[in-house]
Amino acid sequence: MEDHDDINLGRRNLMAGVALAGVFGTVLASVPASAEDAGVVTGPAPDLSTLPRVKVDLVAPPGVHAHDQIAVGGPKVVEFTLTIEEKPLVIDDLGTTVHAMTFNGSVPGPLMVVHEGDYVELTLINPDTNMLQHNIDFHSATGALGGGGLTLVNPGEQVKLRFKATRPGTFVYHCAPGGPMIPWHVVSGMNGAIMVLPRDGLNDGHGKPLHYDRIFYIGEQDFYIPKDADGNFKTYESAGDAYSDMLEVMKTLTPTHEVFNGAAGALTGENAMTANVGETILVVHSQANRDTRPHLIGGHGDYVWNTGKFRNAPEVDLETWHIPGGAAGAMLYTFLQPGIYAYVNHNLIEAVELGATAHFKVEGEWNDDLMTQVQAPSPIA
Amino acid sequence: MTARPVENLTLADLLLPASLLVGLSIFSLMQMDILSLKPAEAYRGPQTIVVAPHAYEYRLPGDFQMDGVPVNGTLQQAEAGPIEVMLHQVTLADYHECVSRGACDAAEPVIRSARADVPVTGVSFDDAMDYAQWLSERTGDTWRLPTVAEWIFIAGDRAVDHAVDAVTDADNPAERWIATYEQEASRAVPADARPQPSGFFGANDMGVMDIAGNVWEWTATCANRTTLAPDGSTASVVESCGIRYLEGRHLTPMSVFVRDSRSGGCSIGAAPDNLGFRLVREPRSWLRLPF
Numbered sequence: 001m002e003d004h005d006d007i008n009l010g011r012r013n014l015m016a017g018v019a020l021a022g023v024f025g026t027v028l029a030s031v032p033a034s035a036e037d038a039g040v041v042t043g044p045a046p047d048l049s050t051l052p053r054v055k056v057d058l059v060a061p062p063g064v065h066a067h068d069q070i071a072v073g074g075p076k077v078v079e080f081t082l083t084i085e086e087k088p089l090v091i092d093d094l095g096t097t098v099h100a101m102t103f104n105g106s107v108p109g110p111l112m113v114v115h116e117g118d119y120v121e122l123t124l125i126n127p128d129t130n131m132l133q134h135n136i137d138f139h140s141a142t143g144a145l146g147g148g149g150l151t152l153v154n155p156g157e158q159v160k161l162r163f164k165a166t167r168p169g170t171f172v173y174h175c176a177p178g179g180p181m182i183p184w185h186v187v188s189g190m191n192g193a194i195m196v197l198p199r200d201g202l203n204d205g206h207g208k209p210l211h212y213d214r215i216f217y218i219g220e221q222d223f224y225i226p227k228d229a230d231g232n233f234k235t236y237e238s239a240g241d242a243y244s245d246m247l248e249v250m251k252t253l254t255p256t257h258e259v260f261n262g263a264a265g266a267l268t269g270e271n272a273m274t275a276n277v278g279e280t281i282l283v284v285h286s287q288a289n290r291d292t293r294p295h296l297i298g299g300h301g302d303y304v305w306n307t308g309k310f311r312n313a314p315e316v317d318l319e320t321w322h323i324p325g326g327a328a329g330a331m332l333y334t335f336l337q338p339g340i341y342a343y344v345n346h347n348l349i350e351a352v353e354l355g356a357t358a359h360f361k362v363e364g365e366w367n368d369d370l371m372t373q374v375q376a377p378s379p380i381a
Numbered sequence: 382m383t384a385r386p387v388e389n390l391t392l393a394d395l396l397l398p399a400s401l402l403v404g405l406s407i408f409s410l411m412q413m414d415i416l417s418l419k420p421a422e423a424y425r426g427p428q429t430i431v432v433a434p435h436a437y438e439y440r441l442p443g444d445f446q447m448d449g450v451p452v453n454g455t456l457q458q459a460e461a462g463p464i465e466v467m468l469h470q471v472t473l474a475d476y477h478e479c480v481s482r483g484a485c486d487a488a489e490p491v492i493r494s495a496r497a498d499v500p501v502t503g504v505s506f507d508d509a510m511d512y513a514q515w516l517s518e519r520t521g522d523t524w525r526l527p528t529v530a531e532w533i534f535i536a537g538d539r540a541v542d543h544a545v546d547a548v549t550d551a552d553n554p555a556e557r558w559i560a561t562y563e564q565e566a567s568r569a570v571p572a573d574a575r576p577q578p579s580g581f582f583g584a585n586d587m588g589v590m591d592i593a594g595n596v597w598e599w600t601a602t603c604a605n606r607t608t609l610a611p612d613g614s615t616a617s618v619v620e621s622c623g624i625r626y627l628e629g630r631h632l633t634p635m636s637v638f639v640r641d642s643r644s645g646g647c648s649i650g651a652a653p654d655n656l657g658f659r660l661v662r663e664p665r666s667w668l669r670l671p672f
């Protein structure tokens with residue numbers, strides 16, 4: 001116990017020194033990771049009553065709650081609350097409606113941000129207005145099916161789970177109440193992501209710290225909506241009424257909708273994301289069920305952790321990156337030109353026909369050196 | 382905002398009485414078949430309205446540029462009329478008659494409506510031309526698509542000026558893109574793209590129904606790129622008649638074979654909800670013009 005506290009104190013001191021970030025990165029890159037380096041602390045937990053507690057109010061995507069990129073002080077217990085809401089959601093402009101299952105009412109659920117070594121303490125509430133049993137499986141957690149085995153709650157119940165965030169990266173969380181309920185709940189919207197930042201912030205894998213001015217959370221969702229004999233999408237009285245028909249569509253593995261943040265057009269037009277030339281953005285992109293391949297039209301992935309795990313050096317200069325289904329990836333980019341950028345799933349059928357398109361509106365000065373129209377369109381000479 | 386809340390009217394509300402409506406629409410189609418057995422003169426086509434002569438202004442459609450920089454099309458002052466035009470957009474029932482006689486291809490609506498009194502949607506420019514030809518033969522009149530200028534004349538107070546309210550900065554083309562994007566986004570009514578019964582969007586100040594609702598209307602006008610000389614005169618025009626303009630809440634160029642363009646994606650602009658049309662009738666003769 002004493003030893004353990006000492007180690008923690010040592011780590012805290014080391015992490016607190018921002019100037020040491022580069023050195024630390026080098027050490028990690030050159031020395032095979034021991035259990036402690038990996039952050040996988042076994043043995044008795046420290047006395048959590050001595051750790052500071054922080055309560056975080058979550059923000060609906062694409063927003064992300066305020067957070068430090070470099071941890072201030074030592075590990076904390078970070079408290080979150082997720083309230084499960086079963087509710088009808090319109091997912092396109094044809095009024096197509098799904099009986100969604102959501103964490104906090106949004107698809108995806110909100111992004112949580114903590115630092116490596118912090119304790120995540122989640123209160124999961126299943127109000128008695130819901131019909132179904134739910135739980136939560138954190139891909140960032142260790143044991144008990146990611147917490148799913150300890151969090152199954154009926155309508156009218158709540159549960160509290162604490163897990164240690166031992167691995168830095170972006171991770172999916174989702175409902176997994178067992179059997180065929182698992183994919184059904186996930187493709188009904190019940191998923192989100194958590195970002196576990198390294199205590200000394202992001203780096204390029206070679207010791208150079210990376211920083212972002214804005215962060216956006218995009219959750220990509222595949223929906224499987226049954227159609228009637230005329231080919232129109234069907235509407236059901238309840239989630240249960242839709243279940244067997246939806247299962248048939250799910251088993252085709254062909255989504256009818258592939259959208260960002262719960263609906264086609266949820267991140268375009270008046271809801272387009274905004275930034276300025278010279279600003280660096282971090283996009284956390286999750287897909288809890290199905291592979292995706294994000295692409296920023298007219299831009300690049302400056303630094304991309306396509307599988308989302310920050311102890312791997314990011315790839316650089318990417319055109320398109322692959323995020324496997326059941327994972328969250330992260331992409332860092334500095335805007336160099338003003339204009340409208342489309343951020344798409346570069347299966348362009350999914351982007352254009354099924355809805356996986358978002359827009360960034362970027363203001364600033366045009367750089368003629370990077371691009372110029374030498375001759376405007378004119379009759380062929 | 383992650384998703385739109387459900388509105389009071391759900392698809393279920395529309396589907397529940399579907400069987401009744403299917404019955405009714407079949408009945409109304411049968412009535413038309415009966416009508417068609419009468420002499421050709423008896424059927425004069427869908428109901429029309431005569432828009433009286435008046436002065437109006439409209440902006441020339443096209444991609445205009447000056448000094449290599451995009452600019453707004455020239456604003457024209459004009460007088461026109463009278464123009465006799467369909468009171469409503471061509472309906473599913475109207476169009477079905479042409480399809481059933483083998484003169485038109487089936488429409489490909491995004492949503493198949495249980496009722497026949499909705500505008501036909503999922504029709505291309507080519508489909509509209511086929512219908513116009515069939516209706517002309519059927520009635521002995523000349524029916525055709527309006528030009529953009531005629532459509533704006535007919536649209537009255539529902540016409541939308543597609544000029545971009547932005548100073549064009551030769552050094553920063555992105556400013557105009559952003560301005561266009563914002564303008565289209567602000568005009569995009571966060572509404573339902575489902576076709577509504579004829580008359581749902583009401584009459585304009587000329588009495589013409591459903592102008593600039595959620596069904597865009599094909600026009601006869603070819604897409605063009607016009608280069609203006611420094612004095613504002615036309616230096617060159619390149620016309621592309623494989624692309625025609627649709628009018629509605631905004632002006633949209635579209636390839637003549639496209640039946641559905643709702644999807645977003647890489648083309649950044651707002652897309653029309655549905656593609657449909659209405660026709661104007663050429664006067665038969667002076668004497669018969671009023672009716």
Ligand SMILES: [Cu+2]
Binds near residue numbers: 101176185190
């Ligand atoms: Cu669930």
